[in-house]
Amino acid sequence: MLVAPSILSADFGKLREEIVSICTAGCDLVHVDVMDGHFVPNLTIGPVVVSAVARAATKPLDIHLMVENNTFFVDLFAPLKPKYLSFHIEEEKHPHRLIQKIRNLGISPAIVLNPHTPPSAIEYLIEDLDMVLLMSVNPGFGGQKFIPNVLEKAPILKEMILKRNAKTLIEVDGGVNNQNIQALANAGVDIVVAGNYVFGSNDYKNAIDSLKV
Numbered sequence: 001m002l003v004a005p006s007i008l009s010a011d012f013g014k015l016r017e018e019i020v021s022i023c024t025a026g027c028d029l030v031h032v033d034v035m036d037g038h039f040v041p042n043l044t045i046g047p048v049v050v051s052a053v054a055r056a057a058t059k060p061l062d063i064h065l066m067v068e069n070n071t072f073f074v075d076l077f078a079p080l081k082p083k084y085l086s087f088h089i090e091e092e093k094h095p096h097r098l099i100q101k102i103r104n105l106g107i108s109p110a111i112v113l114n115p116h117t118p119p120s121a122i123e124y125l126i127e128d129l130d131m132v133l134l135m136s137v138n139p140g141f142g143g144q145k146f147i148p149n150v151l152e153k154a155p156i157l158k159e160m161i162l163k164r165n166a167k168t169l170i171e172v173d174g175g176v177n178n179q180n181i182q183a184l185a186n187a188g189v190d191i192v193v194a195g196n197y198v199f200g201s202n203d204y205k206n207a208i209d210s211l212k213v
């Protein structure tokens with residue numbers, strides 16, 4: 001299991017220190033939540049702060065866009081060269097076109113599915129995606145309760161990936177902790193995002209290690 005701590009739960013008063021700490025503690029990716037106050041009822045950080053995060057991080061960035069105008073935000077964040085740039089299928093009329101755009105910028109394209117969206121929504125996009133992010137909370141806030149329907153969706157998605165001989169990874173985000181990590185691994189999940197569980201602990205290394213099942 002790869003672990004991507006979500007910096008939404010970090011102490012923004014000492015953000016550089018927080019980023020260095022999770023990277024030293026052995027995280028695999030640094031997960032960044034970009035919210036525009038329209039697609040979700042919360043507002044987070046823009047490219048100025050994310051560029052400071054990128055300078056502090058020794059692990060690749062995994063940027064999750066929770067925004068209305070995906071193309072505008074892809075153009076804004078692409079210069080920071082994240083490993084993954086993910087956008088919501090619920091908010092995109094031309095997902096195939098946007099996937100190609102992200103790939104042509106040298107970034108791994110990923111799509112996010114809200115808790116109510118079935119894996120079939122992206123069946124014909126699978127081969128073009130490097131990752132699919134399944135939300136296990138409603139997007140917008142950290143520290144919410146895990147919605148277990150993701151344990152049903154992940155195996156369905158995995159089967160679609162295998163059927164198409166694709167290498168697409170499955171990531172799950174929201175309410176992940178040491179109580180549900182084994183069930184997520186059994187369901188075929190490759191990467192977990194964890195905010196409160198990591199940043200709310202007093203030992204980041206222990207918390208990250210406990211998710212690497």
Ligand SMILES: O=C(CO)[C@H](O)[C@H](O)COP(=O)(O)O
Pocket residue numbers: 006008009031033064137138139140141142143144173174175176193194195196197
């Ligand atoms: O995308 C998010 C919210 O929209 C966060 O990444 C997610 O909620 C992680 O936080 P936690 O592990 O505390 O649930």
